[in-house]
Amino acid sequence: MSARALFAHPRAGGAALLCALMLAACGGDDDGQTGASAPEDSRAASPTVLHWTLPEYVAPDDWAWNLPDYFPPPRVPADNPMRAEKVALGRWLFYDKRLSGNGTQACATCHEQRRAFSDGRARALGSTGVVHPRGAMALVNVAWNATYTWANSALPSLERQIPNPIFGTEPVELGVSDDAVAVVLERLRADSRYPAMFAAAFGTEQISWQRIMQAIASFERTLVSVNSRYDHYLQGKATLTDAELNGLRVFHEAQCDTCHGGPNFTDQFISADTREIRVRYHNVGLYNLDGQGAYPADSEGVFEITANLADIGAFRAPTLRNIEVSAPYMHDGSLATLEEVVDLFAEGGWHILEGPLAGDGRASPLKSRLVRARALSAQERADLVAFLKTLTDPAFLTDPSLSDPFQEGAR
Numbered sequence: 001m002s003a004r005a006l007f008a009h010p011r012a013g014g015a016a017l018l019c020a021l022m023l024a025a026c027g028g029d030d031d032g033q034t035g036a037s038a039p040e041d042s043r044a045a046s047p048t049v050l051h052w053t054l055p056e057y058v059a060p061d062d063w064a065w066n067l068p069d070y071f072p073p074p075r076v077p078a079d080n081p082m083r084a085e086k087v088a089l090g091r092w093l094f095y096d097k098r099l100s101g102n103g104t105q106a107c108a109t110c111h112e113q114r115r116a117f118s119d120g121r122a123r124a125l126g127s128t129g130v131v132h133p134r135g136a137m138a139l140v141n142v143a144w145n146a147t148y149t150w151a152n153s154a155l156p157s158l159e160r161q162i163p164n165p166i167f168g169t170e171p172v173e174l175g176v177s178d179d180a181v182a183v184v185l186e187r188l189r190a191d192s193r194y195p196a197m198f199a200a201a202f203g204t205e206q207i208s209w210q211r212i213m214q215a216i217a218s219f220e221r222t223l224v225s226v227n228s229r230y231d232h233y234l235q236g237k238a239t240l241t242d243a244e245l246n247g248l249r250v251f252h253e254a255q256c257d258t259c260h261g262g263p264n265f266t267d268q269f270i271s272a273d274t275r276e277i278r279v280r281y282h283n284v285g286l287y288n289l290d291g292q293g294a295y296p297a298d299s300e301g302v303f304e305i306t307a308n309l310a311d312i313g314a315f316r317a318p319t320l321r322n323i324e325v326s327a328p329y330m331h332d333g334s335l336a337t338l339e340e341v342v343d344l345f346a347e348g349g350w351h352i353l354e355g356p357l358a359g360d361g362r363a364s365p366l367k368s369r370l371v372r373a374r375a376l377s378a379q380e381r382a383d384l385v386a387f388l389k390t391l392t393d394p395a396f397l398t399d400p401s402l403s404d405p406f407q408e409g410a411r
C-alpha cells in the first residue's frame with residue numbers, strides 16, 4: 001500500500017474532529033519516560049512521536065454513553081453530533097452491500113459483530129477480490145482512538161478514515177470508483193426506507209456521501225465495549241480466578257500496559273478529558289528481514305506516512321478488549337493464536353527460521369526497548385492468556401442494537 005493511498009483522501013468529507021489540534025512531530029523516546037524531544041540531528045534515529053494539545057471539549061449533544069466511572073466519554077466532532085436517528089441510519093448503511101461499487105460487500109462483510117467487528121482473515125479481501133496487505137481491524141471503542149488504522153498518523157477521526165474503505169483504490173475495499181459514486185446513491189434512493197431515515201437523521205431526505213459517512217461514523221461511535229468480566233471485576237461485581245489474577249500481575253510486570261494501558265488497553269486513547277497526548281507507534285520485532293529491521297515492503301508501518309527510517313515496522317498498539325475473538329493477530333494476521341502473541345512478547349520478538357520472511361525479530365535494531373526477553377514460565381504465559389480472555393464482552397458481541405438490521409427485517 002502506498003502512503004498516498006492512506007493519506008487523507010481528497011474526498012474526505014466530514015470535517016476532522018481534531019483539526020483544531022496543534023500538531024507537532026518530533027523525535028522522542030519510545031518508552032515514554034522522557035518528555036523532552038530528541039535533538040534535531042538524532043531525529044532519524046528516533047521513532048516519531050506526535051505531541052498533540054487538544055482544546056477543551058464541550059459535548060455537542062446530550063448522548064448517554066453509559067460508561068463506568070473509569071471510562072470518560074469520547075470527543076464527538078462538533079459538526080457530527082450524536083443523534084439516535086443518525087445512529088439508526090448508520091447501522092443500516094454499515095450492513096448495506098449496495099454501498100460497494102459492485103454490490104458485493106458492506107462494511108460488515110469485513111467487520112462482523114461476533115468477531116468484535118473483525119473478519120477472521122489474516123488479510124482482508126476487497127470487493128473486487130484484491131487481497132489487502134493488512135487485516136481488517138476489530139472495531140471496539142473506536143470513538144476513543146487517537147488515530148485510525150494500523151499505522152496512519154494522518155487519520156485522526158472516524159470521519160477522516162471512512163473515505164478509505166469506500167473510495168480507496170490502493171487497495172480496493174468497497175470499491176466505489178468515480179463511475180460508481182452516483183450509481184450507489186441511486187441504489188439507496190431506490191429503497192423506499194432510506195429517504196425517510198435520512199430525513200429523520202438530518203432534517204431533509206437528501207442522500208449524499210457526506211451524510212452517509214456522518215451516519216456511519218455516528219453508528220461506529222456506538223460500538224462501545226465496557227462489560228467484560230474484567231470490567232465487572234473492577235466494579236466489584238465479579239471475581240477473577242487465581243490464574244487470571246496472576247495473568248493480570250504478569251501483564252503489569254511485563255510492561256504490556258505501557259503500550260496497552262488505560263481504560264481501552266491502548267496508548268492511543270483520547271477522551272473528553274484529554275488535553276495532551278503523545279501519539280506513538282511501536283515496532284514489536286515481528287520481522288527483521290535484513291538484520292537492519294526491515295519489514296515486508298507491502299506493509300512497513302507508520303514509516304509509510306512519516307518517511308522516518310526509525311518508524312519502519314512501527315504500528316499502533318491496538319486495544320486488547322475482545323481480543324479473544326479477533327484472531328488471527330497483528331497487522332497482517334501472521335500470528336494465529338494469543339499463545340503465539342504472548343510468546344513473541346516473552347521472547348522479545350519473533351524469530352522466523354525459514355522462507356521469504358526469515359529473520360530474527362528479537363535482534364531488530366528498530367524494535368521498541370519495551371519488547372525484550374522476559375523470563376516468563378509456561379504457567380505465567382498461560383495465565384497471561386487467561387487474563388486477556390477476561391476482556392471479552394459477550395454483551396457487546398451479541399448486542400441486538402449493533403446487529404444486522406436486514407436480518408432482523410425491522411427498523
Ligand code: HEC
Pocket residue numbers: 094105106107108109110111124125126127132134135136137138139140142145147148149150151158161162165166172173174216220
Ligand atoms: C475489504 C474489507 C473491509 C471493508 C469492506 C471495510 N473495512 Fe474497515 N478495515 C479493513 C482493514 C483491512 C482495515 C485496516 C486498514 C489499514 O490498517 O490499512 C480496516 C480498518 C478500519 C477502521 C479503523 C479501526 C481502528 O481502530 O483504527 C475503521 C474505523 C473501519 N475499518 C471502518 C470501516 C467502515 C465504516 C467500512 C464501510 C464503509 C469498512 N471499514 C469497510 C477492512 C475493511
Ligand code: HEC
Pocket residue numbers: 251254255256257258259260281282283284286314315316317318319320323326328329330331332338341342345346368370371384
Ligand atoms: C512497545 C509497545 C508494546 C508492548 C510493550 C506490548 N505491545 Fe502488544 N502490541 C503492540 C503493537 C504495536 C501491536 C501491533 C503490532 C503489529 O501489528 O505489527 C501489538 C499487538 C498485540 C496483540 C495483537 C492485537 C491484534 O489485534 O492483533 C496482542 C494480543 C498484544 N499485543 C498483547 C500484548 C501483551 C500481552 C503484552 C505484554 C506481554 C504486549 N502486548 C506488550 C505494542 C506493544
